[in-house]
Amino acid sequence: MGNYCIPQQMKVERIGTEDPTRTLRTYDLSFVNDSDREAFKYLPGQFCELSIPGKGESPFGIASSPTEEGFLRFTVNRTGSVTNEIHYLRNGDTIGMRGPLGNWYPVDDLKGMNVLIVGGGFAFTTLRSLLIYLMDAREDYRDITVIYGARNPDLFIYKDEIALWKQRDDIRMHLTIDKPVDGWNEKTGFVPTVVEEVAPDPENTMAIVCGPPVMIKYTLPVLTKLGFSDERIYTSLERRMKCGIGKCGRCNIGSKYICIDGPVFSMAELKNIPETV
Amino acid sequence: MNMVRLDKQKFSNFILELSAEYTVFAPGKVGGKTEFVPIRSEDEIDFKTLVTDMSPKGIFFPSSEVLYEYDKQGIRVPEKEIGKPIAVWGMRGCDSRSLLMLNKVFGSAIQMPEDEKFQDPYWKEKYDSSLIFGSACNTPLSTCFCNWFGGGPHSREGMDVFVVDAGDSFLMEPVTGKGSNFLRELTCFADSTEKDEAVAKKLASDAESSMAAPMEVTDLGERLNDLFEEAVWEEISAKCINCGACTFSCPTCHCYDIQDEGKGSRGKRIRVWDSCMFPIFTMEASGHNPRALSSQRVRQRVMHKYSYFPEKYGEFLCTGCGRCVTACPVNLDIREVLKTINAYNKQGITNG
Numbered sequence: 001m002g003n004y005c006i007p008q009q010m011k012v013e014r015i016g017t018e019d020p021t022r023t024l025r026t027y028d029l030s031f032v033n034d035s036d037r038e039a040f041k042y043l044p045g046q047f048c049e050l051s052i053p054g055k056g057e058s059p060f061g062i063a064s065s066p067t068e069e070g071f072l073r074f075t076v077n078r079t080g081s082v083t084n085e086i087h088y089l090r091n092g093d094t095i096g097m098r099g100p101l102g103n104w105y106p107v108d109d110l111k112g113m114n115v116l117i118v119g120g121g122f123a124f125t126t127l128r129s130l131l132i133y134l135m136d137a138r139e140d141y142r143d144i145t146v147i148y149g150a151r152n153p154d155l156f157i158y159k160d161e162i163a164l165w166k167q168r169d170d171i172r173m174h175l176t177i178d179k180p181v182d183g184w185n186e187k188t189g190f191v192p193t194v195v196e197e198v199a200p201d202p203e204n205t206m207a208i209v210c211g212p213p214v215m216i217k218y219t220l221p222v223l224t225k226l227g228f229s230d231e232r233i234y235t236s237l238e239r240r241m242k243c244g245i246g247k248c249g250r251c252n253i254g255s256k257y258i259c260i261d262g263p264v265f266s267m268a269e270l271k272n273i274p275e276t277v
Numbered sequence: 278m279n280m281v282r283l284d285k286q287k288f289s290n291f292i293l294e295l296s297a298e299y300t301v302f303a304p305g306k307v308g309g310k311t312e313f314v315p316i317r318s319e320d321e322i323d324f325k326t327l328v329t330d331m332s333p334k335g336i337f338f339p340s341s342e343v344l345y346e347y348d349k350q351g352i353r354v355p356e357k358e359i360g361k362p363i364a365v366w367g368m369r370g371c372d373s374r375s376l377l378m379l380n381k382v383f384g385s386a387i388q389m390p391e392d393e394k395f396q397d398p399y400w401k402e403k404y405d406s407s408l409i410f411g412s413a414c415n416t417p418l419s420t421c422f423c424n425w426f427g428g429g430p431h432s433r434e435g436m437d438v439f440v441v442d443a444g445d446s447f448l449m450e451p452v453t454g455k456g457s458n459f460l461r462e463l464t465c466f467a468d469s470t471e472k473d474e475a476v477a478k479k480l481a482s483d484a485e486s487s488m489a490a491p492m493e494v495t496d497l498g499e500r501l502n503d504l505f506e507e508a509v510w511e512e513i514s515a516k517c518i519n520c521g522a523c524t525f526s527c528p529t530c531h532c533y534d535i536q537d538e539g540k541g542s543r544g545k546r547i548r549v550w551d552s553c554m555f556p557i558f559t560m561e562a563s564g565h566n567p568r569a570l571s572s573q574r575v576r577q578r579v580m581h582k583y584s585y586f587p588e589k590y591g592e593f594l595c596t597g598c599g600r601c602v603t604a605c606p607v608n609l610d611i612r613e614v615l616k617t618i619n620a621y622n623k624q625g626i627t628n629g
Contacts, residue, residue, distance in 0.1 A: 003354065003398045005345065053537065054540075054542070056537050057535065079562040079563060080562035239561070243533075247383060247397060248534070249533070252577070252581060254585060255585040255588035260395075274505045
């Protein structure tokens with residue numbers, strides 16, 4: 001039988017730096033073994049455990065879209081021993097990976113709908129996956145609105161792509177930072193406030209929210225107030241995880257495990273789960 | 278196949294025959310504490326202890342287990358240490374039932390039955406081929422409360438062979454086909470007599486009637502869900518020191534951590550028991566901790582056992598073995614906790 005503990009071997013193909021302090025880096029990985037590549041099927045919202053022998057494993061949302069072939073993308077915030085070690089990797093180095101794990105954004109339910117994507121900080125990873133996925137079959141979806149907030153302009157990830165998205169007339173991009181700074185011409189203020197200001201009509205619209213707990217906590221009630229029903233709001237939660245398959249216990253909230261029952265939950269599901277955000 | 282009788286004089290033969298096919302675990306003493314240890318002869322078995330200090334879960338889910346070894350060449354899953362399958366002698370009904378619960382988590386891939394990747398190969402390798410000899414409790418302890426959760430001193434659930442100590446003999450009754458196949462091949466048994474069966478019946482009814490009446494647990498899960506936000510948790514957890522003794526001695530607690538041990542490029546990835554009582558269990562790299570307070574952690578343990586697990590798997594994650602009651606250094610008695618929950622209403626008044 002298979003052994004879920006054994007990571008697949010991945011090769012670092014490209015490393016990008018997302019912020020001036022080089023705390024956020026983006027890694028494009030390719031499969032060392034063809035059989036692993038062929039077996040790997042995923043959808044936006046899923047995550048993987050990246051694994052460094054001697055340091056351990058940590059979960060990361062997949063930032064690439066299944067429509068982008070040839071690589072898997074992860075953005076890693078340097079904050080603990082595993083992420084520190086990942087930041088030491090160079091092009092051509094190998095890293096272990098387990099996945100794809102968890103469920104995904106309701107991409108089929110988004111077809112024919114307006115989509116509102118709300119993101120915060122470096123949690124934009126799986127939202128990038130979703131956005132690329134939607135753009136690659138643009139005609140299947142109606143209006144796409146993105147509200148993306150960061151503490152300051154440096155902390156947006158995927159800045160080059162954001163610039164491209166902003167130029168397109170088939171995405172409404174709204175960027176916001178917490179406090180005004182010189183030279184910033186976009187919005188200023190917290191994400192929930194901007195959502196209240198620019199969110200599209202809830203009619204035929206699905207909202208997908210991913211960000212830090214405090215952003216999620218204050219954004220969900222705003223969406224409800226705007227008239228989004230519980231079945232039309234989805235969010236992705238995060239907890240400390242280890243096994244990724246609902247056994248080790250630490251990501252347990254209510255009767256759910258974030259790693260297998262989530263990380264994506266509808267607002268309707270969240271209402272029955274205690275201490276989510 | 279009916280009940281058979283093994284005279285105690287022949288017990289050492291039985292252990293020899295069992296050892297020929299199995300690695301046998303039985304209650305034994307380790308440094309003054311009792312736990313299940315590998316044994317080769319009758320002398321090593323502790324027949325007196327009713328509930329061992331440590332539960333037998335560690336036989337199948339060790340407190341520390343190598344998942345794989347790594348070095349520059351790659352990853353290797355270690356060869357199975359024990360060539361023979363595992364047999365356990367002397368497992369109480371509470372503990373054999375706990376294995377069925379753990380098997381729901383590790384073995385049966387209940388989340389996605391078709392998907393093998395959700396099964397745990399380390400557990401399955403040991404548990405699926407095992408042979409469990411249960412042991413009836415003729416004199417339940419004051420800390421025993423198996424009768425709260427559908428168990429009983431002569432419960433047979435989770436056993437392959439049910440064994441009653443009838444003084445000068447062991448009366449054995451096969452529970453599963455595996456148990457009956459094994460008994461059939463042995464030579465040291467005699468058929469049981471009507472008298473033997475009457476003795477077993479009497480011991481069962483005496484043991485059952487010696488236990489205190491169970492608390493009503495039918496709506497425990499719902500009550501817990503209702504009281505999630507209540508201040509009662511601060512009251513309940515006030516004396517808890519979050520030492521984790523309850524989770525480590527518990528036969529059903531299965532939370533674990535995965536750690537790397539090694540130097541340079543060579544080492545082992547191991548899994549070790551972990552505990553929801555520890556703040557670091559849920560501490561995220563950012564510093565955010567969703568269960569930073571002791572009251573949140575105590576609530577989590579109680580909710581997981583009596584609300585969340587039942588919702589997901591259809592039964593309480595507690596067999597009433599009483600180990601947490603005995604092990605707790607501050608005498609936090611889970612039965613009292615559940616009684617408090619049962620008697621609590623939202624006005625903050627404890628009834629009865």
